[in-house]
Amino acid sequence: MSICYFNEGFLALQHAVDMSIAEFITGKDPSMTYTVEMQRMPYPPFIDDTYLVALQAWLPFVLLVSYIYPAINIVKSVVYEKEKKLKESMKIMGLKNYLHWSAWFIKSFMFLASSTSLITILLCIHWHGPGSLAVLSQSDPSLVLVFLLLYAVTAICFCFFLSTLFSKANSAAAITGLVWFFTYVPYTVLRPRYASLTLGNKLALCLLCNTAMSLGCQLTSMFEGTGSGIQWDLLFSGVSPDDPFTLAHVFGMLVLDSFLFSVLAWYIEALWPGDFGVPQPWYFPFMKSYWLGRSVDEVKEPVTPPVQNSMFFEDDPKGIPAGVQVKGLTKVFSRLNKVAVNKLDLNMYNGQITVLLGHNGAGKTTTMSMLTGEACLPGPGL
Numbered sequence: 001m002s003i004c005y006f007n008e009g010f011l012a013l014q015h016a017v018d019m020s021i022a023e024f025i026t027g028k029d030p031s032m033t034y035t036v037e038m039q040r041m042p043y044p045p046f047i048d049d050t051y052l053v054a055l056q057a058w059l060p061f062v063l064l065v066s067y068i069y070p071a072i073n074i075v076k077s078v079v080y081e082k083e084k085k086l087k088e089s090m091k092i093m094g095l096k097n098y099l100h101w102s103a104w105f106i107k108s109f110m111f112l113a114s115s116t117s118l119i120t121i122l123l124c125i126h127w128h129g130p131g132s133l134a135v136l137s138q139s140d141p142s143l144v145l146v147f148l149l150l151y152a153v154t155a156i157c158f159c160f161f162l163s164t165l166f167s168k169a170n171s172a173a174a175i176t177g178l179v180w181f182f183t184y185v186p187y188t189v190l191r192p193r194y195a196s197l198t199l200g201n202k203l204a205l206c207l208l209c210n211t212a213m214s215l216g217c218q219l220t221s222m223f224e225g226t227g228s229g230i231q232w233d234l235l236f237s238g239v240s241p242d243d244p245f246t247l248a249h250v251f252g253m254l255v256l257d258s259f260l261f262s263v264l265a266w267y268i269e270a271l272w273p274g275d276f277g278v279p280q281p282w283y284f285p286f287m288k289s290y291w292l293g294r295s296v297d298e299v300k301e302p303v304t305p306p307v308q309n310s311m312f313f314e315d316d317p318k319g320i321p322a323g324v325q326v327k328g329l330t331k332v333f334s335r336l337n338k339v340a341v342n343k344l345d346l347n348m349y350n351g352q353i354t355v356l357l358g359h360n361g362a363g364k365t366t367t368m369s370m371l372t373g374e375a376c377l378p379g380p381g382l
């Protein structure tokens with residue numbers, strides 16, 4: 001059947017004529033006993049409902065806006081900890097970096113999971129009992145929940161990645177809001193051209209977490225349009241024979257995105273820990289010391305400071321490894337061009353208590369800040 005007949009109203013007229021003939025012969029209202037489905041081979045029959053078109057456009061947007069506040073909040077809190085030196089202080093006290101991130105992840109996920117469950121209920125509940133309408137009338141609520149939870153995980157990882165790019169909480173919050181919208185813009189532009197996109201295009205678009213979510217919503221609305229709704233057994237099937245893009249692709253890309261954003265967050269944070277902390281060189285993933293740490297035995301023999309006046313220097317203890325070795329440590333405050341610490345050589349030995357003594361302004365605090373990573377270590381020549 002040509003779609004033309006449908007648009008011109010020919011089919012509606014023919015249907016009305018058929019119905020009245022049937023009614024004339026049987027004496028009953030035929031619309032109660034049979035319905036007419038129209039389909040264009042090889043496509044499945046579809047429900048022609050402008051509501052579904054509106055759903056495609058608005059569902060992703062509503063979800064985008066629902067998650068923007070949590071996203072901004074996550075980025076802001078993580079950067080705030082960094083800005084106020086809280087993270088660095090906790091690390092000095094022995095907090096492992098992965099534990100810090102895991103704690104943030106669990107906290108954010110618990111918040112997002114509860115609001116996501118609420119969103120799923122609102123989308124899938126049939127308010128006036130079974131058979132009445134819902135936003136997603138046909139879809140399996142458990143599948144919608146899994147989809148939205150996966151999106152929440154990706155959103156958290158994306159926020160972690162964004163948080164590593166900033167050192168000030170307020171600017172981070174403002175820019176996160178913008179970036180959140182920009183990761184959705186490609187979808188608004190490409191939605192009307194959905195049919196002309198290839199599978200590769202769609203997968204590439206899924207690298208942006210909000211566009212991935214939008215494409216998932218679009219698939220869900222399109223499955224609503226076929227009358228089946230999105231179901232677990234349709235996870236690996238496309239909506240129409242010529243569209244190989246499935247919800248499984250979206251799920252896969254969301255998992256991949258989470259992984260990529262986490263790795264980026266880990267790498268960028270190590271390279272650029274913000275205003276405090278010790279940055280790693282770019283090749284740090286290939287360094288043995290990053291993964292295993294350096295054992296005390298590996299450290300070379302203690303450096304012996306050049307003896308200026310042996311009367312004032314105690315001999316180094318023999319046979320005890322130096323746990324901390326400082327060689328030529330220097331700090332110049334560039335603003336005042338003030339030399340705070342000048343070529344300090346020092347060994348701190350295992351099992352001994354080492355104390356820094358000195359008059360005010362001798363540089364004790366600056367030395368400790370540099371050793372703990374609270375002040376950035378000056379590079380050579382500073």
Ligand SMILES: Nc1ncnc2c1ncn2[C@@H]1O[C@H](COP(=O)(O)OP(=O)(O)O)[C@@H](O)[C@H]1O
Pocket residue numbers: 333336338339340358359360361362363364365366367
């Ligand atoms: N942020 C800073 N900017 C400029 N100079 C500083 C700064 N912090 C410390 N100094 C200077 O560096 C020197 C060493 O300071 P500090 O390490 O605090 O000494 P101490 O803790 O031994 O009293 C002092 O002369 C101090 O004025």
Ligand SMILES: [Mg+2]
Pocket residue numbers: 364365
């Ligand atoms: Mg001091």
